[in-house]
Amino acid sequence: MKRYVPSRKALNSIRIIIFVLAAAVTAISHIFLKDHNIIMWIIICICWGTAILYGVFFLPVYFRNTVYNISESDLRKKTGMIFFSNQFMKIRAIQYISTIITPFSKLTALNFIIVNAWGGRMIFCFLNRDEALEISSHLNEFAKNKM
Amino acid sequence: MLEKHLFSYIFKSRQHPIKIFTYTTSGFWLLLIPLARKLYRLSFNVAEWFRGDWLDIMIISVIFGFAFLRWFFITFSIDNNSIRTGTGYFGLIKSDIDYNVICSVTCSQGPFYRFFGCYKVCIDTNANFIRRGHDVTLTLKRSDFKHLTNILKEKNIGKVKYSYTPKKVHLIIFSLLFSSTLSGVILLSTLMIQVSRIIGRQLEQKYLIIVNERIQNFLTINLPPIAIAAASVIVVGWLYSLAVNLLRHWNFTTVRQGDCIIIKSGFITNRESVIMRDKIYAVDVRQNFFMRMFQICSVNIDCAGYGKGRRQIAVLLPVTTNREVNNSLKILMPERMNPHNKLKSRFRDFIGFTTPPFLLGISIPVLAYILWRIFPEWLVIIRFVAFIAEIPAFWLFVVKFSSIFTTGIGFEDGYAVLNYCKLYQFHKVTIPADQISRIDYYQTILQKWGKNCSLRIYTYSETVKCHKIKNFPLKQAKTLLEKQGYHMEIN
Numbered sequence: 272m273k274r275y276v277p278s279r280k281a282l283n284s285i286r287i288i289i290f291v292l293a294a295a296v297t298a299i300s301h302i303f304l305k306d307h308n309i310i311m312w313i314i315i316c317i318c319w320g321t322a323i324l325y326g327v328f329f330l331p332v333y334f335r336n337t338v339y340n341i342s343e344s345d346l347r348k349k350t351g352m353i354f355f356s357n358q359f360m361k362i363r364a365i366q367y368i369s370t371i372i373t374p375f376s377k378l379t380a381l382n383f384i385i386v387n388a389w390g391g392r393m394i395f396c397f398l399n400r401d402e403a404l405e406i407s408s409h410l411n412e413f414a415k416n417k418m
Numbered sequence: 419m420l421e422k423h424l425f426s427y428i429f430k431s432r433q434h435p436i437k438i439f440t441y442t443t444s445g446f447w448l449l450l451i452p453l454a455r456k457l458y459r460l461s462f463n464v465a466e467w468f469r470g471d472w473l474d475i476m477i478i479s480v481i482f483g484f485a486f487l488r489w490f491f492i493t494f495s496i497d498n499n500s501i502r503t504g505t506g507y508f509g510l511i512k513s514d515i516d517y518n519v520i521c522s523v524t525c526s527q528g529p530f531y532r533f534f535g536c537y538k539v540c541i542d543t544n545a546n547f548i549r550r551g552h553d554v555t556l557t558l559k560r561s562d563f564k565h566l567t568n569i570l571k572e573k574n575i576g577k578v579k580y581s582y583t584p585k586k587v588h589l590i591i592f593s594l595l596f597s598s599t600l601s602g603v604i605l606l607s608t609l610m611i612q613v614s615r616i617i618g619r620q621l622e623q624k625y626l627i628i629v630n631e632r633i634q635n636f637l638t639i640n641l642p643p644i645a646i647a648a649a650s651v652i653v654v655g656w657l658y659s660l661a662v663n664l665l666r667h668w669n670f671t672t673v674r675q676g677d678c679i680i681i682k683s684g685f686i687t688n689r690e691s692v693i694m695r696d697k698i699y700a701v702d703v704r705q706n707f708f709m710r711m712f713q714i715c716s717v718n719i720d721c722a723g724y725g726k727g728r729r730q731i732a733v734l735l736p737v738t739t740n741r742e743v744n745n746s747l748k749i750l751m752p753e754r755m756n757p758h759n760k761l762k763s764r765f766r767d768f769i770g771f772t773t774p775p776f777l778l779g780i781s782i783p784v785l786a787y788i789l790w791r792i793f794p795e796w797l798v799i800i801r802f803v804a805f806i807a808e809i810p811a812f813w814l815f816v817v818k819f820s821s822i823f824t825t826g827i828g829f830e831d832g833y834a835v836l837n838y839c840k841l842y843q844f845h846k847v848t849i850p851a852d853q854i855s856r857i858d859y860y861q862t863i864l865q866k867w868g869k870n871c872s873l874r875i876y877t878y879s880e881t882v883k884c885h886k887i888k889n890f891p892l893k894q895a896k897t898l899l900e901k902q903g904y905h906m907e908i909n
Contacts, residue, residue: 366545367553369513371506385511387545387553389878415516 272342275406278380281397282334286326293322339395341406346386348393364388365414370407376400386410430493430504434536437557441485449478494556496566501541503554515554519543521697521880522723523570524552525563528687537563542723544697544880552723570692574676580749581673584736589670592716592736593663595706597656662729670736674750681724681734693721699853699879701734701754703743703846707817710844713740717747722880754848755833759826761898763889767870770862770889771822775815782807817842827873827887829902836875838887847885853877857904859895871895 296318304311333352340347348358369385376382382403384395395406439446453474457467468475491509495502500516524540531538536559540552558566584592668685679693700720709715717735718725725732735746744756763771786804790797821839828835829851836847856876865871871892875885899905 366519366543367513367515369511371510372512373510387513387543389544389880392545411514414519 272340275339275341275395275398275402277334277337277397278399278402279334280378280380280399282330284379284381285330285397289322289326293318334397337396339398339406341409346393346410348395358393360386360388360391360393362410362413365410367414368407368410370403372400372403376403384410427493431495431562432493433489433557434534434559435489436531436534436536438482438485438489440557441488442481446478446481449474449481453478492556494554494562496562496569498569501554501566503556505554513554515541515543517570519545520570520694522691522693522721523566524689524691524723525567526684526687526689531557532688535560539563539566540723540726542726542880544722552726567692571675571678571680574678577676579673579675581671582735582746582750583671584738588737589667590664591714592733593660593667595709595737596716596731597660597663659729666730667733667736670733672734672750679734679750691724693719693724695751695753697721698751700847700849700877700883701747701751703848705844706842707813707820707844710820714738715740715743717743720879720883755831756848757828757830757833757835759835759837760828760830761890761894762826763822764891765822767868767889768819768822770865770868770870770872771818771825772815773864775811775818779808779811779815782811814842822889825887825889827875827890827898829898834875834902836885836887838885840886845885849877851902853879855882857899859892861892865889865892869893 297315300311300314304314329352333350336352336355337350338348344362346358346360346362348356350356350358365386365388367387369387371383371385373379373381377400380397380399382398382400384398384403384407386393386395395403398406453471456471457464460466460470491504491507493504493509500514503511503513503515505511505513520541520543522542524542525537527537536557539554539556539558541554541556543553545553665685666687666689667683670683671681673680673682674695677695679695679698681689681691681693683689698719698721702718702720703715704718705715714737716733716737718732719734720732734750735743738746747754747756782804786800789800793800817839821844824837824844825839826835826837832851834849834851834854836845836849838845838847854875855878856874858874858876859871860874861871869892870889872886872888873890873895875887877883877885
């Protein structure tokens with residue numbers, strides 16, 4: 272059984288994206304809602320509150336609690352932020368694999384693998400590019416061998 | 419290296435360019451008309467036109483540019499063993515679908531696509547997550563389409579073909595029986611809403627006035643105008659649904675060749691579905707009460723992707739007689755067994771079958787009475803609606819009563835047969851026994867007294883389906899299921 276965890280690079284990338292988005296919302300509300308001071312401050316506070324909550328608390332918890340296990344016979348995923356879930360999928364149920372490798376993913380680690388199986392799917396998020404490619408080829412091989 | 423990569427990306431296989439227009443917004447064409455009219459009025463003075471309407475032109479260019487980018491980033495390659503696709507934004511979702519996991523490939527070609535020589539192709543596997551969505555949907559050029567179908571049918575070339583073509587009368591009967599008033603009314607309402615958006619509400623009002631006048635002249639009894647309007651909408655909706663159904667199933671042909679079943683149909687839009695026989699999970703012989711009386715039935719199948727679209731029916735044999743159905747199924751699916759009922763419901767348990775429709779039947783006058791007490795001035799309309807609502811309730815009672823004689827289950831040679839009645843329809847579902855994922859039995863208070871039970875049988879395919887079969891003697895049901903390895907007793 273092989274164990275994979277989401278990359279820390281992805282956590283930092285998401286943090287940067289969140290803070291850039293929050294800054295953009297702040298700038299836009301500052302430009303367009305200058306005359307409605309209260310609404311502007313409410314939007315800015317909600318936006319930064321959510322960004323800080325996710326960047327400092329929820330996302331680190333999510334990254335710490337997420338583990339993917341791949342064995343010869345099954346896939347397992349343990350994840351959650353407040354509520355936790357354990358997912359289990361038999362290898363023989365796999366139909367095909369979809370991979371999402373984003374540009375500059377060596378730096379950002381925003382790579383995803385979607386395992387499409389009988390009546391459902393399992394998503395492996397935020398993997399290192401090498402790990403994502405390794406899992407993808409490994410599962411593709413499994414899926415083809417079982418036929 | 420990067421140049422080489424970019425170069426190869428540019429020359430990847432893409433969908434037919436006509437797809438760019440379908441990626442634009444639905445109101446895109448309405449924006450073009452005033453712009454074109456203005457250009458014509460300016461005697462094609464483009465500079466003046468740009469100066470005056472730069473914002474509209476920019477919006478249209480952005481819409482069109484976005485559609486072009488969507489088209490550009492969706493790529494595919496048809497290999498000998500699999501189809502590879504790059505979908506989603508910037509083509510980031512890369513999938514590799516082996517031909518062995520494909521359950522069905524459905525292609526359709528409407529008049530618009532026929533004019534441009536392209537085909538809409540939907541590929542489905544059992545892995546679908548999105549309800550009513552397909553795993554892959556592509557608009558292919560004729561050459562790509564031929565390439566894909568040749569690969570899919572390659573293994574079966576030279577093998578014997580068995581075909582079944584229903585008579586046109588059978589297709590008309592099928593369309594009559596399976597036309598849904600509800601879907602017709604929805605279609606008609608959508609059409610009316612769209613028309614009223616463009617030309618105002620005059621047409622809708624005119625339609626209702628004409629219908630009211632005509633029917634009032636025709637009928638001797640005095641009906642409330644709203645009831646006449648509602649009835650006419652239902653009738654026209656049903657007729658519309660009938661026409662859609664008939665056009666969709668016209669020229670229906672089912673062909674078995676090797677390990678595929680090829681189903682062709684359609685008059686205006688031609689459809690062809692290639693279904694892998696080993697991926698058909700259930701065969702459902704359906705009948706309503708009238709069909710039972712005239713000993714005819716319709717055969718549906720459960721295969722991922724087939725009959726999945728809106729208002730589509732996963733039909734294998736549209737209408738056939740009870741005598742012919744087994745022979746036709748033997749020709750099309752020779753490996754499929756035809757088990758018989760091993761456990762049947764008993765006549766003395768008729769209360770279990772008829773209680774729900776009976777309660778429904780008596781609740782309508784009670785509800786009507788309450789409504790009349792609250793709104794006494796609405797007496798005529800309440801009486802009319804209650805009378806109309808009582809008809810399906812009474813009919814349901816008749817259907818449920820007759821289902822006592824057909825309800826049952828059986829297991830034989832690795833297959834299970836489930837005979838049950840769902841609302842107004844009788845089903846005879848044949849599935850491989852290993853397709854059953856779960857069996858529940860449950861008892862109402864009445865069933866507990868009578869030592870009966872009902873069964874919920876869950877089968878899995880693309881989605882989990884539940885078949886509810888009512889009123890069996892508990893002891894016999896347990897014995898039968900235990901023989902099949904389903905031990906229902908919990909110690």
